Amino acid sequence: TCITGDGSSFRGNISVTKSGKTCQSWISQTPHKHGRTPDNSPCKGLVENYCRNPGNDRAPWCFTTDPETRWEYCNVPRC
């Protein structure tokens, strides 16, 4: 699917960042420890390792599985 605005409502299955890195699962704390979990962010679609915008950022993003890159935006198509 595609996004409008900041993509807060995006619930698609894209799990790769704009630079081609694989997203880290939202329930995982490795390689990146973080506080943005499904438990503390209900109703934000933090499922698997899909790109999401749970915090009113400018676009969907994810933590990446690259230890050197904490998070990155994702290329979600605009409607």
Ligand SMILES: O=S(=O)(Nc1cnn(C2CCNCC2)c1)c1cc(Cl)ccc1F
């Ligand atoms: O562990 S985190 O949840 N990591 C995090 C959360 N959002 N982000 C960025 C996502 C993309 N936009 C900027 C914030 C990083 C986190 C939360 C807070 Cl309040 C402060 C530092 C921090 F580490």
